[in-house]
């Protein structure tokens with residue numbers, strides 16, 4: 001059969017969450033997922049905060065979780081803080097297993113190792129030459145579609161098995177006590193098990209170039225200070241745009257562009273889990289022919305928060321000199337209550353939250369940066 005209620009183009013985070021939401025809320029529909037790679041879910045460790053998941057759908061998301069912690073930590077030169085807010089992680093392996101099980105259970109179609117070469121509002125052409133027809137076509141082919149003015153969040157992560165227990169039991173979201181270069185530089189650690197940890201060398205930088213050799217050396221130096229020996233089990237990396245431009249509107253009459261390519265992510269954190277989940281739940285609540293309208297209504301509701309998050313990126317990347325960016329995050333984590341941080345990450349913050357985020361003593365800014373002119377470090 002090549003006629004579907006929904007065709008999900010791309011088998012990444014957005015499409016997987018859509019499949020889970022459709023299975024839960026519209027179990028009788030017929031769905032097809034098309035993924036260019038030979039497996040779904042890519043090579044990621046996706047993490048999210050408790051407030052990112054509405055309480056009534058946590059039963060949908062919990063099977064994806066491989067590790068969870070009651071709190072997370074941040075470390076800066078001048079202070080450290082434990083934020084009492086649940087943080088959880090999903091691996092690509094678990095994601096693939098759960099989504100594939102759901103697809104099989106409902107008798108839906110999955111095309112792996114098959115690229116979509118043309119995607120319209122009614123049909124998807126595959127590289128085999130076959131054409132699939134659908135009432136609702138959702139294009140979720142990943143971050144490459146993001147264009148325009150932006151900074152970058154770039155990172156290399158090594159998941160390692162250590163010879164002795166990792167010294168931290170909580171995730172360290174930002175260890176910015178490391179030397180600051182190439183923008184805001186920090187190490188992110190996720191202790192997935194007592195002797196298994198993901199260590200990511202991360203930068204909020206002006207350019208997308210990631211020097212993998214340097215990042216790897218830095219991770220090794222960081223590991224050396226904490227354990228004697230380790231074995232690298234897996235590597236992951238990413239270069240995520242942190243835009244400050246307003247994305248162009250969805251072209252009328254085209255497919256519903258979702259996921260990172262459609263702007264369904266948090267511009268100021270690079271996280272897409274909360275926004276992708278909300279879009280998936282919204283789409284799954286209405287019949288296929290109303291999905292685009294429902295997505296547009298959700299986009300209108302999120303619009304002021306997206307605007308504010310992009311405004312923060314503009315301030316961070318255009319006004320604050322790279323070496324001073326850590327001070328912005330140090331202030332936020334020193335002053336904001338856990339509930340405001342949670343709402344900020346979930347892209348559910350209020351106007352009062354936005355005021356608390358923006359008000360405060362800024363680091364020494366460089367107005368010339370806004371015009372592309374530089375200023376040497378003090």
Ligand SMILES: Cc1cc2nc3c(=O)[nH]c(=O)nc-3n(C[C@H](O)[C@H](O)[C@H](O)COP(=O)(O)OP(=O)(O)OC[C@H]3O[C@@H](n4cnc5c(N)ncnc54)[C@H](O)[C@@H]3O)c2cc1C
Pocket residue numbers: 009010011012013014015034035036037040041042043044045046047048114115116117140141142143236237238239240258259260261270271272273274
């Ligand atoms: C390494 C890494 C870690 C991240 N960690 C987090 C995190 O902890 N929390 C968080 O919220 N966000 C995180 N992000 C950001 C964001 O969640 C991811 O980028 C997320 O995967 C985006 O979802 P997506 O579905 O839009 O794209 P993707 O997950 O990238 O999925 C797109 C899929 O489309 C497929 N595809 C591409 N072209 C075609 C084609 N022509 N035909 C068929 N299939 C195609 C790709 O192979 C891919 O599987 C991370 C990003 C990276 C890179």
